[in-house]
Amino acid sequence: MTEQIPPRWASETFWKKTAIWVTGGSFVLLVILSFDSMKQISAGGPRVPAYSVINKDVSYRFDKAKQRYQPTIGDDAPLFGKTLSEEEAEKLVDHGKKTVQAKNCMNCHTLLGNGAYYAPDLTKAWLDQGWGAKESREQMMVNFLLDPEKNARTYGSNRKMPNLDITPPEAEAIVAFLKWMSSIDTNGFPHNFIALGEEDK
């Protein structure tokens, strides 16, 4: 029996070449876009503020022109009463980020929406109305992190954060990290989130 020769478009060679070109082309495009994205999301760039933003008042408001929520940076509002240099701020946020990783927060919480779904998203945790008032927020957050069982915030769910042996410097660093993270332009995620202090605006 003679083997039927397939048309060119259905041949192995045609698809082999197509696979190589499509893969190569897509990857090159991804690399180019990655260079641009890195430029735009470096700290201090157009979308991710410098770490010293923790010295400022950060909020989240609806932008009518863009039709989505946007972070806003306001007046001076130093964290724990201390204005930090860019270097000091970076060190503090870095300690916070490292602690968040070492305590495995991401396997209960989401950060920028990624992680596990057993506990609330931390993207805008700094801005959450649950902290009651801006004046007491920092201390409430630290107290919660140091003893989450005693200061449990379960909202009737009985789901309590375990005690993760977080030290006071680690707790302050986590708060700094959360404040900095809340200032990242996340393209309107989460939507419809009313930040602390923005209730009547």
Added chain:
Amino acid sequence: MTLQAYQEKTAACWAGCKQTHAEFMANPNLSGGQKLAVHYFTVAMVLFMAQLLFGLLAGLQFIFPSFLYEILDFNVNRMVHINAMVVWLLYGFLGSVYWFLEDESGVEIVGLKWGQLAFWVLTGAVTIVVLVYLLIQIGSGTDTSLWLINEGREYIEAPRWADIGIVVVMLTFFYNVAATFSKGKWSGIAGVLTLDLVALAGLYLAGMFYVTNISVDQYWWWWVIHLWVEATWEVLVGCIMAWSLMKLLGVRRKVVQTWLYIEVALMFGSGILGLGHHYFWIGTPEYWFTIGGFFSALEPIPLVAMVVHSIYDAGAHKFKNSNHPALAWIIAHAFGNFLGAGVWGFMHTLPQINLYTHGTQWSASHGHLAFFGAYATINIAFFYLAAQQARGNVWMGGGLANGWRWKTAAVLLNLGVMGMTVALLIAGYEQSFIERAVEGSTWAGYFAAQNHPWFMQAMIWRMVFGLMTAVGGGLLFWDLLEIGKGEQRPAAVIDSEAVNP
């Protein structure tokens, strides 16, 4: 029990294990590569059981939050659940490739001894990592914790020392694959597989560094997660599937290889830039809305192609095959991959809906069906191929002794996972509406959704179907240990000419 009695019992148990292993290594039915593959499959099954167990524990904590509180918290159970999954799937892939490497290349594996050493090193490392996860769990906010305990990054939590070990093992594996094909013969499957392994190993490096900036962190983290799961893993199972279709159904090499190239073109053509659907909300620029939305919407196309291909081949060969359980699992793979990765992924991939579904149980629903449908199924198919060959290439068609076992296991596993997927989908709908759309994603909104009866009912249903999955998993394990034992009939012969190039 006295210490002496305990020591004696341990020594006897160890001697028994060594004896069983020695007997296995003397099995005349398996080649060197296939014996190594069975090592990988055995650990894969143990880890699969661990995945099921820790999934059940984590699922129970949604219903009873104080269960194992501050003993094995949700974050520990969930970490072991997802890590066991990633590792058992990888073990299954490595085993599957070792299984067909000699057959496909026509020569013995070049560095078999290195492959065996790498297996024991990897298994030792996995054991230590899991013990540290369970016993030490977390560390202080220092580099040491990230190097020795866990990195705290979902799916790739393994501490840095283990990352380096994984890369070394993967390089050994890559050497074995490339060198064996080079010594023997190359084929389309061999070429795609080798290049895919370069990408797979290279991408892991993108997850092996620490940065303060969480947007940059997640940017590269997604290179590992997405470009593994939605690109290189898919192509890897495409290669495995191609070889299986030739072996099981006798499909012609030219046909499967043409399909493999089509799938590579479609998979990488949609999947590489489809990465953009993870870049909507992590701080990355707005152009990812268009790029991510468009290309990820194309991602189901190769999965549809796979279904068409499989149905066509199965129909053209009138379902005549040499291993019924393996073929059943390959069919489950074709449909599971399409439904779990394709349909469930597509349903919430566009930014207009993802704004509300991102970070909710929607993702868990998609994750359960996609990982099971795309990857667990194909590994299980290979476990059955291995069981058949290890027992002397025996009959595994109709009228198999205790055939109820594999069928029941398959029904329970598929129904169980589908049930969990639907339950989580309902929870995801509810969470997207109540927490996200109505309450605006505040902590109060999050808990309003979590406390809602619809959510709690979904969690209970998830638990019911999770138990069903676990029973199916246990039955599968039992069946793999027993199937084909005492069977005298040889395996059905399929058209052997069909597998020639």
